[in-house]
Amino acid sequence: MTRAIAYTEFGGPEVLHEIETPPVEAGPGEVAIRVEAAGVNPIDGKLRSGLRVSAPIVEPRRVGSDGAGVITAVGEGVDGLRVGEAVVFGGARGAYADAVVVRAENVHPRPAGVSAAEGAALGVPVGTAYQTLRSLAVGPGDTLLVHAGSGAVGQAAVQFAVLWGATVVATSSPARFERLRALGAIPVAYGEGLADRVREAAPQGVSVAIDAAGTDEALHTSLELVPDHRRIATLVRGADAAGLGIRAFSGGSPEPLTAQQQAWRAEAVPVTLALLAARAFSVELGPEFALADAADAHRALEAGADGKITLVP
Numbered sequence: 001m002t003r004a005i006a007y008t009e010f011g012g013p014e015v016l017h018e019i020e021t022p023p024v025e026a027g028p029g030e031v032a033i034r035v036e037a038a039g040v041n042p043i044d045g046k047l048r049s050g051l052r053v054s055a056p057i058v059e060p061r062r063v064g065s066d067g068a069g070v071i072t073a074v075g076e077g078v079d080g081l082r083v084g085e086a087v088v089f090g091g092a093r094g095a096y097a098d099a100v101v102v103r104a105e106n107v108h109p110r111p112a113g114v115s116a117a118e119g120a121a122l123g124v125p126v127g128t129a130y131q132t133l134r135s136l137a138v139g140p141g142d143t144l145l146v147h148a149g150s151g152a153v154g155q156a157a158v159q160f161a162v163l164w165g166a167t168v169v170a171t172s173s174p175a176r177f178e179r180l181r182a183l184g185a186i187p188v189a190y191g192e193g194l195a196d197r198v199r200e201a202a203p204q205g206v207s208v209a210i211d212a213a214g215t216d217e218a219l220h221t222s223l224e225l226v227p228d229h230r231r232i233a234t235l236v237r238g239a240d241a242a243g244l245g246i247r248a249f250s251g252g253s254p255e256p257l258t259a260q261q262q263a264w265r266a267e268a269v270p271v272t273l274a275l276l277a278a279r280a281f282s283v284e285l286g287p288e289f290a291l292a293d294a295a296d297a298h299r300a301l302e303a304g305a306d307g308k309i310t311l312v313p
């Protein structure tokens, strides 16, 4: 049997509980994976609480999309992946489990030297950061403002933008400044007076901004500092974007991602794995919890732990 985490009603972390499901089997185009680590993302908690509206629950709903593990079976028509191979996956319907079945296109070989926890930290955050920067055409000559630069999405956005030649200013709490500096960003504390601090940090001006914080402050500061409002994107306040004249990618946006945006999200994981293998990208790991303690992992998520929280079956 497979052990997985699920919920049958929306609510606090306590609604998460362990269930047993039949052993996984890989159908055509699918890969079965023994999970070694699952990544905990804010969206997992938003869906669980009902904050992000989803379909009514009609059967135990499993949690989590990102993880890493070892292939146990390969379905018909799958090329380039083999049993026993260490991999990273995204797009799972329930990565909080000891085994999953995932579409082969969402499974990528994990290079030597990349841990299961690092691999599990990639999917949603790096996909989102990479696609957002591509959609905003961030590159040399840009000065990018990243709100919530110390989070998983923010750290990925900082690193890609620096690699692609932009100057990056990133907001965080002061305790996280060293981490942001190590990634190549100019750190600035969020809170009252933010726009003035960003002007001081970037006297040349800010040409593009990403909101991964979702605060009024992040939105208003971006509107004040970025001349072209179509170069501002929110990843959290999607429902408000059209009214503000800015862009949104998921995060409650009524506009679905385009095929190109989805393709960029998919491309991000193998690109990041190659960078990690070359020691040109860094993942900050946070607390690790046993699978059975998924509720505690969600409490840590909601309390704001530093680094990517992972679950280990």
Ligand SMILES: NC(=O)c1ccc[n+]([C@@H]2O[C@H](COP(=O)([O-])OP(=O)(O)OC[C@H]3O[C@@H](n4cnc5c(N)ncnc54)[C@H](OP(=O)(O)O)[C@@H]3O)[C@@H](O)[C@H]2O)c1
Pocket: 041, 042, 043, 046, 124, 125, 128, 147, 148, 149, 150, 151, 152, 153, 154, 171, 172, 173, 174, 176, 190, 191, 212, 213, 214, 215, 234, 235, 236, 249, 250, 251, 252, 304, 306, 307
């Ligand atoms: N649209 C999408 O497709 C998409 C995809 C992924 C994530 N998201 C959303 O993006 C957000 C960030 O995700 P994540 O995975 O990066 O989360 P995370 O790793 O938990 O990071 C959250 C960050 O928010 C920062 N923060 C807290 N209060 C803040 C404030 N008042 N102003 C600015 N920053 C503040 C924290 O910084 P300090 O620790 O320095 O205080 C922390 O680094 C979440 O709301 C998530 O749901 C959207």
